[in-house]
Amino acid sequence: xxxxxxxxxxxxxxxxxxxxxxxxxxxxxxxxxxxxxxxxxxxxxxxxxxxxxxxxxxxxxxxxxxxxxxxxxxxxxxxxxxxxxxxxxxxxxxxxxxxxxxxxxxxxxxxxxxxxxxxxxxxxxxxxxxxxxxxxxxxxxxxxxxxxxxxxxxxxxxxxxxxxxxxxxxxxxxxxxxxxxxxxxxxxxxxxxxxxxxxxxxxxxxxxxxxxxxxxxxxxxxxxxxxxxxxxxxxxxxxxxxxxxxxxxxxxxxxxxxxxxxxxxxxxxxxxxxxxxxxxxxxxxxxxxxxxxxxxxxxxxxxxxxxxxxxxxxxxxxxxxxxxxxxxxxxxxxxxxxxxxxxxxxxx
Amino acid sequence: xxxxxxxxxxxxxxxxxxxxxxxxxxxxxxxxxxxxxxxxxxxxxxxxxxxxxxxxxxxxxxxxxxxxxxxxxxxxxxxxxxxxxxxxxxxxxxxxxxxxxxxxxxxxxxxxxxxxxxxxxxxxxxxxxxxxxxxxxxxxxxxxxxxxxxxxxxxxxxxxxxxxxxxxxxxxxxxxxxxxxxxxxxxxxxxxxxxxxxxxxxxxxxxxxxxxxxxxxxxxxxxxxxxxxxxxxxxxxxxxxxxxxxxxxxxxxxxxxxxxxxxxxxxxxxxxxxxxxxxxxxxxxxxxxxxxxxxxxxxxxxxxxxxxxxxxxxxxxxxx
Numbered sequence: 159x160x161x162x163x164x165x166x167x168x169x170x171x172x173x174x175x176x177x178x179x180x181x182x183x184x185x186x187x188x189x190x191x192x193x194x195x196x197x198x199x200x201x202x203x204x205x206x207x208x209x210x211x212x213x214x215x216x217x218x219x220x221x222x223x224x225x226x227x228x229x230x231x232x233x234x235x236x237x238x239x240x241x242x243x244x245x246x247x248x249x250x251x252x253x254x255x256x257x258x259x260x261x262x263x264x265x266x267x268x269x270x271x272x273x274x275x276x277x278x279x280x281x282x283x284x285x286x287x288x289x290x291x292x293x294x295x296x297x298x299x300x301x302x303x304x305x306x307x308x309x310x311x312x313x314x315x316x317x318x319x320x321x322x323x324x325x326x327x328x329x330x331x332x333x334x335x336x337x338x339x340x341x342x343x344x345x346x347x348x349x350x351x352x353x354x355x356x357x358x359x360x361x362x363x364x365x366x367x368x369x370x371x372x373x374x375x376x377x378x379x380x381x382x383x384x385x386x387x388x389x390x391x392x393x394x395x396x397x398x399x400x401x402x403x404x405x406x407x408x409x410x411x412x413x414x415x416x417x418x419x420x421x422x423x424x425x426x427x428x429x430x431x432x433x434x435x436x437x438x439x440x441x442x443x444x445x446x447x448x449x450x451x452x453x454x455x456x457x458x459x460x461x462x463x464x465x466x467x468x469x470x471x472x473x474x475x476x477x478x479x480x481x482x483x484x485x486x487x488x489x490x491x492x493x494x495x496x497x498x499x500x501x502x503x504x505x506x
Numbered sequence: 507x508x509x510x511x512x513x514x515x516x517x518x519x520x521x522x523x524x525x526x527x528x529x530x531x532x533x534x535x536x537x538x539x540x541x542x543x544x545x546x547x548x549x550x551x552x553x554x555x556x557x558x559x560x561x562x563x564x565x566x567x568x569x570x571x572x573x574x575x576x577x578x579x580x581x582x583x584x585x586x587x588x589x590x591x592x593x594x595x596x597x598x599x600x601x602x603x604x605x606x607x608x609x610x611x612x613x614x615x616x617x618x619x620x621x622x623x624x625x626x627x628x629x630x631x632x633x634x635x636x637x638x639x640x641x642x643x644x645x646x647x648x649x650x651x652x653x654x655x656x657x658x659x660x661x662x663x664x665x666x667x668x669x670x671x672x673x674x675x676x677x678x679x680x681x682x683x684x685x686x687x688x689x690x691x692x693x694x695x696x697x698x699x700x701x702x703x704x705x706x707x708x709x710x711x712x713x714x715x716x717x718x719x720x721x722x723x724x725x726x727x728x729x730x731x732x733x734x735x736x737x738x739x740x741x742x743x744x745x746x747x748x749x750x751x752x753x754x755x756x757x758x759x760x761x762x763x764x765x766x767x768x769x770x771x772x773x774x775x776x777x778x779x780x781x782x783x784x785x786x787x788x789x790x791x792x793x794x795x796x797x798x799x800x801x802x803x804x805x806x807x808x809x810x811x812x813x814x815x816x817x818x819x820x821x822x823x824x825x826x
Contacts, residue, residue, distance in 0.1 A: 187624055235604055237545075282801075292805050293813065295545070295604055296752055299745055300797040311790035425741045434608050471623035476616025483609040484591070487601035 165441045168492045172439070172485035173453065180478040184470060193468045198475070201463025202456040208463075210341025213350055214416055216455030218243070220353040221408035222433025223440060223447040224360050225276075225401045230442045231364060232397035233377035238283060238298025239405040240430025241305030242276035244423070246406025248309040249275035250413040251420040252316065254326025264329040269352070269410050276406020277399045279305060284398030288391035294398070302426065310422045322421035332415035347415035356404060361444035363400075373397050405430065432458070435483050454479055514655040516773065518641075521665035524762075524769025526551070526727035528668035530747035531754070531761045532675045533719030538756060539679065540712025541692035541816040545607025546592050547720050548744025549614030553588045554581040554724025556618040559735040560625065562635045573637040574729055581725035582718045588614070589717025590710075597709045600820035611744075619737055631736035639664055639730035664726045671719070672762035679758060688712060692814035695821040705821045723747065746772075749800040756814060768796040 181191035202212050222239050229236035236242075250272035257264060283297040317323045332347040364370040375383040376393045384390045408429060413420055436454050440446025461475035485492070530547050537544040558581040566573045592610050595601040619630065626632055641660045648658035679685035690698040691708040699705050724740060732739045746768055753767075754760030774792050 183620075187620075237604070237608070286801075286805050290805055295543075296748070296804055297801055299545075300749060300801050303742060303745070303797045304794045307790050307793040311788065425738055431608065431612070434605070435612070438605055465623075465628065469628075471620045471628070473616045473620040473623065476612055477620060480609045480613035480616055483605065483612065484595055484601070487605040487609060488595050488599035490600045 164493055164496060167496065168489045169439050169441065169486055171492060172482045175485050176478045176482035179481050180474060183474065183477060189468065189470045194464060194470045197464045197467035198460045200467060201460030205342065206340065207342040207344045210337060210344030210346035212456045212459045214344060214346045215459040216451050217349045217353050217415065218408040218411040218429050219432060219436055219451035219455040220447060221356055221404050221411065222429050223436030223451045224356055224444060225404035225408065226433045226437035227440060227442040227444065227447050228360055228404060229397055229401035230437060231377050232373045232393060234287065234394065234397055235295050236280065236298055236398065236401045237295055237434065238280060238301045239433045240426050241302035242279040242402045242405035243409040243427065243430045244305045244309050245279050246272035246276040246409030247413040248312060248420050250410035251323055251326055254330035254414060255324050258327055259329060261329040264327065268330040268414055269407065272406040272410035273403040276402040276409065280398040280402020281395065284395040288394040306423060306426065313420055313422050323419045325418045326414060330414055331418060345416050349411040349415040352407065353411065356407065357444045357448055364444065435479055438483055438486050514659065517656050518661045519773035520766060520770035522662050523772040524766040525662065525664045525668040526723040526743055527747045527750055527765035527768055528672050528762050529726065530720045530723035530744060531750040531765050532672055532758055533716035534748055534751045535675065535756055535758055535761055536688065537712045537716040538751065538817055539692045539814055540688050540709045541695060541814055541819065542596055542709050542713055543603040543607060543818045544716055545604055546610030547716065547747055548740060549611040550585050550589055550717050550720035551724035551727065551744045552614040552618055552740045554585040554721030555728035555739050556735050557581040557584040558725030559632050559635060559728050562637055562729060563632060566635065566637045571637065574639055577729065578722055578725040582721040585721025585724065586714050586717040589713050593710045593713040596820065597706050603818050615737065618735065622735060632734045634734050635729065638733055639726065662730060664730060669762065672758045675758035692816055695816050699823065720744065746796055749796055753800050753803045771795045
């Protein structure tokens with residue numbers, strides 16, 4: 159079986175198995191799995207409002223998943239997407255609140271600020287990895303907490319001690335009256351276009367440019383790339399910075415689109431960590447990320463309907479997602495089974 | 507407040523916050539020394555904290571003052587069993603260890619909250635426990651002048667158990683054949699395999715020790731600090747324990763020192779407002795201190811922290 163096929167078969171099998179395990183957990187806990195999944199389905203696609211909100215949830219998932227996937231292609235594990243997202247969110251809202259400019263300048267400026275903030279946050283682990291050989295996983299985890307506490311302090315500072323900033327000016331908002339109209343006033347916003355554009359741009363960079371080729375080469379074999387004359391250190395930093403910029407944009411989706419403000423957080427948003435799940439499921443490819451983000455984003459949003467419609471705690475969906483990730487990550491065992499299976503066929 | 511009083515106030519508090527970190531951190535030292543990355547410490551602590559709280563609530567009437575300690579033991583066992591997931595996926599199935607660890611964290615948080623809502627009629631939070639870990643004065647020792655009030659008055663027994671555990675951990679890791687084998691598996695699994703050490707078995711043991719100790723850490727945290735279980739009970743303590751492990755250079759005693767220091771920073775951010783000098787420092791600096799220090803430590807600015815060589819690489823027999 160070709161590599162490409164296993165990259166598709168393993169995630170699909172994992173999703174099916176994850177849903178089956180979810181059904182078993184529901185059955186054991188005394189819930190009806192059919193009613194549960196029906197409620198989940200209704201919660202995602204039941205009416206135009208839910209569809210709109212599902213898309214709204216998918217939007218930052220696309221960017222967060224892309225961020226993880228992009229770094230992964232260069233052999234870097236960016237667990238810091240969460241922190242980069244938080245600083246991006248703050249930067250976007252800060253520009254949106256403090257400045258008052260025409261929309262054509264204001265909105266791009268706010269988006270740019272978010273991307274730069276995320277990029278700076280990822281630059282630190284990138285440089286440490288490239289020049290000092292420091293493990294990026296640990297540094298990015300630590301940077302997440304620094305981001306959380308620092309932005310909380312900045313939010314309080316900016317809003318005179320209150321727990322939430324003012325709303326951004328309309329000129330920096332991603333709100334779309336068209337989407338509001340057709341989705342029964344959901345919070346679906348224009349950010350989805352930015353996210354899909356980002357998917358295309360990242361696909362283009364990875365597949366059609368020298369930069370993308372070099373980044374992937376470094377990911378495959380650092381030493382070979384070095385002998386081939388590539389600047390490995392620069393590529394590592396560039397990869398982290400682009401990844402961080404994508405994560406920062408994911409934060410802007412929340413700041414400029416969904417909420418329009420930023421509030422003090424007691425814990426992480428979870429979107430950055432879910433981005434890891436999205437990327438793992440999507441086999442670290444931009445198209446795979448679309449699949450992963452659509453699935454996990456809609457599952458996460460649809461889960462909100464489960465307590466009221468079926469009496470099932472919505473956390474069940476987190477359990478299902480975790481199990482799917484386990485199965486995908488353990489792909490080795492699947493591949494082994496698939497290979498054995500196809501070998502047997504050949505013998506026959 | 508006199509200087510001595512301030513010290514007598516800070517030290518027990520720092521040790522109090524450090525105890526869960528020391529237990530969890532010690533566990534991560536053992537896993538990583540065996541060559542398995544353990545990002546799942548946070549999730550394992552959550553399982554421990556949840557188990558301890560539920561057990562405590564259910565059995566407090568029957569076991570009264572023994573509840574606490576039995577709850578810690580139960581949490582230890584449950585967490586250890588849960589950690590088998592990490593072991594099976596990352597050792598046997600050769601899954602990416604970091605992805606598996608992340609999945610463990612997802613699963614633990616999702617599963618515990620699912621069960622909390624199932625057990626407590628849809629509430630996202632358990633009731634408060636009645637039997638909790640209390641402060642006490644250690645007899646005789648607390649009467650020693652100067653040292654007594656600082657170290658032995660108004661202390662939690664768990665703080666001293668944690669320090670004892672770290673010392674035992676150090677002895678096991680550096681002074682026993684088992685410890686040597688565990689470390690060799692994390693540094694050079696092929697050499698260890700050639701010498702007849704079962705690499706994967708040692709890694710299973712490393713992961714399970716971590717599960718057990720993180721369970722204890724979570725149980726202590728829940729029963730002494732949070733006193734209930736919700737989504738916010740364990741928020742970063744597991745990662746802070748990992749930070750302590752790195753800051754302590756993968757050595758149980760170094761880890762303990764780092765954990766006590768982090769405990770100190772954590773306690774300052776909560777009780778600091780009642781102390782002179784500290785009250786003028788914005789609390790955000792105290793919050794980020796452990797994380798910033800860890801980044802500096804691992805970057806080599808505070809002595810070089812080097813990870814076990816075979817960390818994060820599944821062992822495949824016969825591969826060079």
